[in-house]
Each structure stands twice: as structure tokens, then as C-alpha cells.
Amino acid sequence: MSLSEPDHELVAAELGREPTAAEAALFENLWSEHCAYRSSRPLLSAFDSEGDQVVVGPGDDAAVLALPTPEAADAPAGARDADDYGDTYVTFGIESHNHPSYVDPFDGAATGVGGIVRDTMSMGAYPIALLDSLYFGDFGSEESRYLFEGVVEGISHYGNCIGVPTVGGSVAFHDGYEGNPLVNVACVGVTNEDRLVTATAEEPGNALVLVGNATGRDGLGGASFASEDLAEDAETEDRPAVQVGDPYAEKRLIECNEALVDEDLIVAARDLGAAGLGGASSELVAKGGLGAAIDLEAVHQREPNMNALEILLAESQERMCYEVAPDDVDRVRDLAERFDLGCSVIGEVTEGNYVCTFEGETVVDVDAEFLADGAPMNDLPSTEPAEPDRDLPDPDLEEAFEAVVSDPNAASKRWVYRQYDHEVGTRTAMKPGDDAAIVAMREAATGATPDDPEPVDDGSGDGRNEDDRHGDATGVGLALSSGANPRWTSVAPYDGARAVALENATNLAAKGALPLAAVDCLNGGNPEKPEVYGGFEAIVDGLADACAALDTPVVGGNVSLYNDSVEGPIPPTPTLAVLGTRAGYDAPPARLDGDAAENSELLLVGHAGDGLGGSAYLAAAGGSDRFPALPDDPAAIVSSLAAVARHEATLASHDVSDGGLAVALAELVDDDAGADVTLPDHAAAFEETPGRIVVQTTDPEAVADLAGDLPVFRLGDVTADGTLSLSVGGESIAVDADSIRELRGVIERELA
Known part of the structure; x- marks a missing residue:
């Protein structure tokens, strides 16, 4: 590690x-x-992050949103006022763990899950759902499959062990990720006004307490490592920069954090992620305009003879830094011991500089705000x-259909999500x-319910039973979608990013749900290359414009640049995770x-596009094309589509996305349900304009209204024969459900 000459x-x-050596390393990380987002922060002001639903916006470990009441849950966010929101808050955040997942796919992906869960905990929230959006090189590549399998296994292992369900996400394959996969993970938590915690230190004299696993030498320089291109020998040379996770310690930390919040023992909190203790503690006090006095020898350590720099910058996992009132320190120690977690009082909040001592010497003495926020921006x-x-x-219809339906991007992802415990x-x-x-x-959760004021321990060790932990139903369904389409953003970065936003909202x-807010993970290559930075600028502007048009504030996110390798830069990849609401859960x-x-019809609701650019069809058949024009007024479109989906006569509803109508229809068919559909040409069958849904309804007039x-x-008729009969421009094919499953099962079949 070395600080650049200008810095x-x-x-x-x-x-x-x-x-000092420790200061230089801190500043470098x-x-x-x-x-510091030195290349991207100047662009991020394009995002609108405000709204009555936004309790805490960008800048903290996770955003905090107020949920609407059941009566207002089906209304667009722009049609609500402050009185339409209830007392339940949800947290929402997203992170990337791209470079670590290339070097060590299992641990890199696993610790990505652990990190975003701790971001959720640091807001005083209990994590309730995960989404992962994953991007790999060509599925036919042996290395891509190795990385794919390792990443999925890492996410599965960590999420399943900590008991947080992975409920959704996306997987995309593109040769642009051949030497640099992307692992983007989002988390949702639940809290309320009384339990809310932030990462802003509040009071000089309060103690800084480190709770969780002991500090080792793993993950040294991880922030710096994530800010440079991957080298050809990264898998061996950069292995020490990858953290190693312990999900069972994280589960204990989750429950300990809940107990600390229950007893109102946390003044402020920050999880230890990038730049380790130095990053978490300096950012915590900097946000409050304060300083700190930290004794690095007081940190509980896993390995002997660690030096000051190692203690400061190690990114060992499953650790939290808390600001605690002096009178509450002993109780924090007691709870940490109860959950078999390490606990160190490492210093206190001050009104002066950020100061760290080690073996009687001052190794760091800097202004906390300069350290945390003083990095100059890049132009x-x-x-x-x-x-x-x-x-x-213009390929043969049967050939085109089979190629598109079996494309790994459009194919079933059952092999992935069946490895996750999505119901815990x-x-x-x-x-x-x-x-x-x-x-x-x-x-x-508040520790007890009105009917059970004395919580009953269910064996989890937190003194509460399952009903106490989850509380009473609100009647609001939280809808979640995340992902991006690298084919779209490779062809047209600006319009492709707009399409990504509309696609997630259409999901x-x-x-039947409408967007409440979004978070983004903006992934790009080396920004020092003008063509790469131009593509990155375009996806930022496209995503910002689309979310504003959807009346969906972007309340937080992550930026990951320098995703370049010897294979070249990744496609500009604007992962968007969107959170929405609806009344009820059905x-x-x-x-x-x-x-x-016999009593229903199959309808397509929404505007068709005028291009095949970025489609699975072109990827399979060759050729190029302009990106389809996106519809105007996306907020009104999404509102109308949600109303159609919620109508009592709607029996099935599915959006049109990867592979176009052909794939949407194939996914709708089952053993006892088929469709007989006629389309005018290949463009109608395979173009991928978002903002459209296919519905089966018993009341087509209501759908039109x-x-x-x-x-x-x-589109045609619903049948009971389990066959998709598709006529396109005079060509016809008939494919039964078994054959469709065979085509769509390419991932599961190849990895079995």
C-alpha cells in the first residue's frame, strides 16, 4: 500500500x-x-433522494423509509402525504463485493452478505430479506462457471446460517465480466422510530466499544484493493485482501445487536467494513463533527504481535463499533458475553482530533473530517x-425460439435460488x-407483545419467542426486485439504464405493487479511460432520470469502479434494487x-418498442440494432399495470423482459395450461421493451378500463393442453411444457 504523491x-x-506510516495507510484507504467516490461523487447529485417516506437518506450505513399504512399502500408515492405513513420503518441498502469474489468466490460473496447485513444492524434494524444480483462471464466458460458456483455457494452458506432469507435478485452472463465478476447484495431490515440508530457520534466523553469477533490480519488493505484494476495474478497475490467470514458469529451479533437496541444502549453505531476499525471509527466521529481517542492495544485480537497499522486496517468480519454512554458500558459487556462475543472499550469520543495510540506512542493524530471527507474529487x-x-x-422461428428460451440470461434460475433458504x-x-x-x-419487534408482556425464550438465547421477534402483521406487502441488464447498457448506456429502472418497477x-424507493449499485470499469467514464456517466444520468420520472427516490447506494482486468472493462452495470408496497400479500x-x-383471455398491456437492440434475440442470431424507444410517463404506466395486476379478475400476470414475449409466454405455460398466440413478426416476439405485462383475465373490459x-x-387463447402454440409472421411452432422446461433448465442441467 502506498499513498499517491499528490495525496x-x-x-x-x-x-x-x-x-506517519499508519496515517498514510489510513488516508490511502x-x-x-x-x-471516497472520488470519480463518482460529482455525478451522484443527479439523483433525487427526498420524499415524505424518506426518514434517513444517503450517507448513512443504510437508508430508512417509513412504510405506508395498508389503506395507502396501493397509492403511488407521489399521491401520498406524510399522514399516509405509519410507525413501521424499513431499512434498505446495497453493497458490492466484486474484486474479493473474483479472488475467492466463496468467501468474497459470503462476506459481502455479512457486510450489508451489518449495515442494516447499525441502523437499529433487524434484517429480514436479502437480494443478490450477480454478473459473470460467458456461461460456456469453465472459469465463469467456477466463479458462479463459488459465489452462489458463499451467499447460500452465509445467508442460510444467519437465518436471513434470500428472496430475490438476478443473474446475468456476458463476456464482458470474464475477468471481473460482479456481486451486488441488497438487504432490507425492519425497525421503528424508537429503535432507530444512526452513524453520527453525539457526545464527547461517550465510550467507543468494539463488539464481535477478534481482529486478525485478514482483509488488510481491502478498500485499496477494491480501487484498482484486477491484475493477472490477483487470485494469488491479492488473497490476503479478502476477508474470511464466520456466519455463526454474525448470527450471534445480530441477536446481540437486537438486545442492545431493545435496552436503548446504543447512541450511534457503525459496522466495520472497508478500512476496518480506522474507517468505521473515524467516519462515526466525523459525521458528528467530533474526534476520538483510541487505544489500539485495547482491541481484542485473534493473532499475536499485530502492529498499529494491522489493527487499524484489518477488515476482519463480524465486528461493530458502538458509541455508548459511560454508565451503560458494563451492560454492553454483559450482553456481549451472553452472546459469546468479544467486547473491548477501545476509547472515547472527544472534541479534538482523531487520535490513535499504540505502545505508548501516538500513531495517528488527524482531523477526523479531513480524513473521512477530505479526499479531492477527480475531474x-x-x-x-x-x-x-x-x-x-431473420432466423428460422424454431431456431430463434430455442436459442432465446435456452439463453442462460433468460433461462430458469432455479438452480440458484433453491440453494437459498428463502422462507426462514x-x-x-x-x-x-x-x-x-x-x-x-x-x-x-419490541421484546414483548401486549398479550405476552413477559417474553418466553424459544431457545435462541435472546429471551424472546418467534412471535415476539416478528410482532403483529401490518397488512402491507413489501415487494422487492433488483438487477440490471448488461446487454441493454452495453448497446445504449443511458437508455439501457432507464430501461433497467422501468424493468424493476414493472416487476x-x-x-400489484408500486415503488416506494430504490437503492443502486453503480459498477464500472477504470474511470481514467474516457470511453469507460463516458459510459459510466451515461448510466448514472439514465438511472437518475428514470427514477425521477417514476417518482421513486434513490435513497442510497454504492459505487464500484476499476472493474477492469486483463480481459478489459466490464459493461457499465447499474444494478437497481427497488422496494415497493401493496395492500395485502396475495x-x-x-x-x-x-x-x-375457457373463461379467460390472454392480453398484453403496454406499448411495444421499435428496436431489438440489447435483446437475447440479437445475441443469439447476430446483428445489431438501435435500442427500443422507451415509453413516456413511466410512473403512470407502472400505476396502470399494478392496478391491472391487483384486479380480482386477473388470474396470472408476468412482465416482458429478457427474450421478449416469446420467453414471457414460455414461462407462463405449465403442464395443465398452455397458450395459442399469434404475432405479426419476429420483432413483436423478441423485442424487450420494459413496461409491459402479459395477463390472463376473466374480464378483459376491466383490464382495458x-x-x-x-x-x-x-394475444390469443389460454388452453388446457400445456402447449405453447406460437405463430409469428406466418411461421408456427408448438412446444409443450416438458420441452420448455428442458430448454429453460440449461443452468441446472449443466451444473448438476
Whole structure:
């Protein structure tokens, strides 16, 4: 690790002396791209982050949102006022663990889950749901499959062990990720006003207490490592920068954190992630305009003879830094011991500088705000991405259908989500495999219910039973969707990012929900390359414009740049995780109802596009094309689609996405339910314009009324024979449910 020459000169000028070795390492990590967003922060002001629902916006470990009451849950966010929100809060955050997951896919992905869960805990929330969006190289590549399997196993192991359900996400394959996969993980938690904690230190004289696993040498320099291109020998040379997780310690930490919140013992909190103790403690006091006095020898350590720099920067997992009133320190120690966790009083909040001592010497003495927020921003040149030419192939219908339905991006992800425990916690109402997950919301736990003022221990060790922990049902369903489409953003970064936002919102609408807020994980290559930075600028602007048009505030997020390897830069990848609400938990499935075949119709609701750019069809058949024009007024479109999905006559509802209508129809077919559909041409069958849903309804007139200005097309008939009969431009195919399963099962079949 080494501080760059310009940064070294700036730091030395501020300090009036040469920085110590520990100070230089701290500045290098906290001023890295990973922590300071030096290339991206100037762009992030494009996002609108405000709204009556936003309790805590960007800048903390996770955003905090007020949930609407059941009566207001079906209304668009822009149509509500402050009185439409209840007392239940949810936290929402997203993180990346890209470089570590390339070097060590299992531990890299696992500790990514652990980190975003601790971000949730630091807000005083109990984690209730995870979503993971994963991006790998070509599925046919042996290395891509190795990374894919390791990442999924790491997420599965960690999430299952800590008892937080992974309810949704996405998986994409693209040759641009061949040397640099992406692992983006989002987490939702539940809390309320009384339990809310922030990462802003409040009072000089309060103790700084470290709770959790002992500090070792793993993860040294992880923030710096995440801020540079992956080298050819990264898998061996950068292994020490990857953390090693202990999910069972994290589970104990989750429950200890709950107990601390229950007893109102936490003044402020920050989890130890990037830059370890130095990052967490300096950022905690900097946000409060304060300082700290820290004794590094007081930190409980796993390994002997650790030096000051190692203690400061190690990114050992399962650790939290708490600000605690002096009179409460003994109780915090007691609770840590109860959950078999280490506990160290490492110092106190002060009104002065951020000061760390080791073996009687001062090794760090700097202004906390300068350390945490003083990094100068980069002013980088950019090149605007070029538009593709138009070159349209016209393959045989059967060949095109089979290629698109078996494309790993459009194929079933059952192999992935069946490895996750997506039902633990008993909240999951709509499971993975559909357009969006739905989580049944309950009031935040308070330690006891009115009917059971004396909690009964269920054996978990926290003194509460399962009902106490989850509380009473609110009647609000929380809908969740996350992902991005690298084919879209490779062809058209700006419009592709807009389409990503509309697609995630459409996923919610297909289940009758409307967006409440979003968080993003903005992934790009080396920003020092003008063409790469130009693409990154475009996805930021596209996502910001689309979310504003959807009336969906972007309340937090993460930026991951320098995702370059010897294979080249990744595609600009704007992962968006969107959280929405609906009244109740029941939603129409993405499966046709064969029993209602004679009394129902199959309709397409929404505007068709005018291009095949970025489609699975072009990826399979070759050629290029302009990206389809996106519809105007996306908020009104999403509201109309959600109203259609919620209508009592809607039996099935599914959005049109990867692979277009052909794939949507294939996914709707089941053993006892088929469809007979006629389309005018290949473009109608395979273009991927978001903002459209296919519905099976017994009342097409009601659908037309609810759709408002949206076009409604009759696609054909629902049948009870389990076969998709598809006629496109005079060509016809008939594919039964077994054959469709065989095509869609390519991932499970190849990895079995």
C-alpha cells in the first residue's frame, strides 16, 4: 500500500508534517475510490433522494423509509402525504463485493452478505430479506462457471446460517465480466422510530466499544484493493485482501445487536467494513463533527504481535463499533458475553482530533473530517458512447425460439435460488422465481407483545419467542426486485439504464405493487479511460432520470469502479434494487391457470418498442440494432399495470423482459395450461421493451378500463393442453411444457 504523491503532498500540507506510516495507510484507504467516490461523487447529485417516506437518506450505513399504512399502500408515492405513513420503518441498502469474489468466490460473496447485513444492524434494524444480483462471464466458460458456483455457494452458506432469507435478485452472463465478476447484495431490515440508530457520534466523553469477533490480519488493505484494476495474478497475490467470514458469529451479533437496541444502549453505531476499525471509527466521529481517542492495544485480537497499522486496517468480519454512554458500558459487556462475543472499550469520543495510540506512542493524530471527507474529487475526461448500426437477422422461428428460451440470461434460475433458504422468518409470501418477491411486513419487534408482556425464550438465547421477534402483521406487502441488464447498457448506456429502472418497477407492478424507493449499485470499469467514464456517466444520468420520472427516490447506494482486468472493462452495470408496497400479500402468479382456460383471455398491456437492440434475440442470431424507444410517463404506466395486476379478475400476470414475449409466454405455460398466440413478426416476439405485462383475465373490459391510455392487445387463447402454440409472421411452432422446461433448465442441467 502506498499513498499517491499528490495525496501525500496534500496530507502533509494539512498536517504540517510528514504523515506517519499508519496515517498514510489510513488516508490511502479512506481516500480510495472505494471509500471516497472520488470519480463518482460529482455525478451522484443527479439523483433525487427526498420524499415524505424518506426518514434517513444517503450517507448513512443504510437508508430508512417509513412504510405506508395498508389503506395507502396501493397509492403511488407521489399521491401520498406524510399522514399516509405509519410507525413501521424499513431499512434498505446495497453493497458490492466484486474484486474479493473474483479472488475467492466463496468467501468474497459470503462476506459481502455479512457486510450489508451489518449495515442494516447499525441502523437499529433487524434484517429480514436479502437480494443478490450477480454478473459473470460467458456461461460456456469453465472459469465463469467456477466463479458462479463459488459465489452462489458463499451467499447460500452465509445467508442460510444467519437465518436471513434470500428472496430475490438476478443473474446475468456476458463476456464482458470474464475477468471481473460482479456481486451486488441488497438487504432490507425492519425497525421503528424508537429503535432507530444512526452513524453520527453525539457526545464527547461517550465510550467507543468494539463488539464481535477478534481482529486478525485478514482483509488488510481491502478498500485499496477494491480501487484498482484486477491484475493477472490477483487470485494469488491479492488473497490476503479478502476477508474470511464466520456466519455463526454474525448470527450471534445480530441477536446481540437486537438486545442492545431493545435496552436503548446504543447512541450511534457503525459496522466495520472497508478500512476496518480506522474507517468505521473515524467516519462515526466525523459525521458528528467530533474526534476520538483510541487505544489500539485495547482491541481484542485473534493473532499475536499485530502492529498499529494491522489493527487499524484489518477488515476482519463480524465486528461493530458502538458509541455508548459511560454508565451503560458494563451492560454492553454483559450482553456481549451472553452472546459469546468479544467486547473491548477501545476509547472515547472527544472534541479534538482523531487520535490513535499504540505502545505508548501516538500513531495517528488527524482531523477526523479531513480524513473521512477530505479526499479531492477527480475531474476526468469522458467520451460519449456511440450508437449501434442497424443490422437485423431473420432466423428460422424454431431456431430463434430455442436459442432465446435456452439463453442462460433468460433461462430458469432455479438452480440458484433453491440453494437459498428463502422462507426462514416466515415472511416470504411470494417466493423467488417470479417477477418480484413479496415479504409480509410486521411491526418491528419490541421484546414483548401486549398479550405476552413477559417474553418466553424459544431457545435462541435472546429471551424472546418467534412471535415476539416478528410482532403483529401490518397488512402491507413489501415487494422487492433488483438487477440490471448488461446487454441493454452495453448497446445504449443511458437508455439501457432507464430501461433497467422501468424493468424493476414493472416487476413490482406485475405483482400489484408500486415503488416506494430504490437503492443502486453503480459498477464500472477504470474511470481514467474516457470511453469507460463516458459510459459510466451515461448510466448514472439514465438511472437518475428514470427514477425521477417514476417518482421513486434513490435513497442510497454504492459505487464500484476499476472493474477492469486483463480481459478489459466490464459493461457499465447499474444494478437497481427497488422496494415497493401493496395492500395485502396475495399476488397473481406468473403461471397460467388451465382450469380457467375457457373463461379467460390472454392480453398484453403496454406499448411495444421499435428496436431489438440489447435483446437475447440479437445475441443469439447476430446483428445489431438501435435500442427500443422507451415509453413516456413511466410512473403512470407502472400505476396502470399494478392496478391491472391487483384486479380480482386477473388470474396470472408476468412482465416482458429478457427474450421478449416469446420467453414471457414460455414461462407462463405449465403442464395443465398452455397458450395459442399469434404475432405479426419476429420483432413483436423478441423485442424487450420494459413496461409491459402479459395477463390472463376473466374480464378483459376491466383490464382495458384500468389500463387507461396504455394499449391492450389480445394475444390469443389460454388452453388446457400445456402447449405453447406460437405463430409469428406466418411461421408456427408448438412446444409443450416438458420441452420448455428442458430448454429453460440449461443452468441446472449443466451444473448438476
